[in-house]
Amino acid sequence: AQRVTQPEKLLSVFKGAPVELKCNYSYSGSPELFWYVQYSRQRLQLLLRHISRESIKGFTADLNKGETSFHLKKPFAQEEDSAMYYCALSGGGKLIFGQGTELSVKP
Amino acid sequence: EAGVVQSPRYKIIEKKQPVAFWCNPISGHNTLYWYLQNLGQGPELLIRYENEEAVDDSQLPKDRFSAERLKGVDSTLKIQPAELGDSAVYLCASSLGGSSNEQFFGPGTRLTVL
Numbered sequence: 001a002q003r004v005t006q007p008e009k010l011l012s013v014f015k016g017a018p019v020e021l022k023c024n025y026s027y028s029g030s031p032e033l034f035w036y037v038q039y040s041r042q043r044l045q046l047l048l049r050h051i052s053r054e055s056i057k058g059f060t061a062d063l064n065k066g067e068t069s070f071h072l073k074k075p076f077a078q079e080e081d082s083a084m085y086y087c088a089l090s091g092g093g094k095l096i097f098g099q100g101t102e103l104s105v106k107p
Numbered sequence: 108e109a110g111v112v113q114s115p116r117y118k119i120i121e122k123k124q125p126v127a128f129w130c131n132p133i134s135g136h137n138t139l140y141w142y143l144q145n146l147g148q149g150p151e152l153l154i155r156y157e158n159e160e161a162v163d164d165s166q167l168p169k170d171r172f173s174a175e176r177l178k179g180v181d182s183t184l185k186i187q188p189a190e191l192g193d194s195a196v197y198l199c200a201s202s203l204g205g206s207s208n209e210q211f212f213g214p215g216t217r218l219t220v221l
Contacts, residue, residue, distance in 0.1 A: 095152070
């Protein structure tokens with residue numbers, strides 16, 4: 001079965017601290033993985049995708065097929081990073097989302 | 108550009124009443140998606156259109172939900188009759204084609220069924 005798991009509903013860190021949002025997936029084929037973000041009062045938007053191998057707003061994510069993970073990382077969190085983050089898997093022509101992790105960055 | 112447009116933004120109805128949501132995707136996007144997002148959950152696909160054809164409606168509860176995209180542009184999602192458990196946010200998204208491409212989301216319609 002295709003599934004995305006984000007084990008943390010809430011992650012709270014202080015400004016300047018490193019942050020890692022966990023994402024594990026279950027997929028039988030070759031996966032395409034994404035991170036979407038929703039800032040307060042804004043619509044859901046793409047943050048990054050694994051095939052791009054790029055850093056967006058200081059965030060990076062590496063696909064680890066052995067551990068079936070796609071964790072999102074940032075070395076120094078900023079207050080403006082506070083948002084809901086959703087990991088998503090592209091499979092069968094659709095996106096399968098995880099439950100989301102709320103990141104709260106405190107001053 | 109306005110992006111994906113949805114209306115209404117909020118809707119409150121009593122159970123057993125009908126309700127409809129409208130979505131206008133980004134111009135030129137031939138793929139349109141309707142998602143259901145329950146509180147504390149990620150979006151779940153209800154139906155996907157490629158132009159005017161519904162290519163994946165396996166998760167759409169067809170006893171009460173229906174959708175259409177007659178001219179391959181804007182789309183309507185309907186619930187009749189609504190139940191208490193239908194209270195959720197209904198999201199519309201569009202893309203140039205295929206789930207590998209970036210999906211652009213609308214602001215959603217928050218439905219409350221009393």
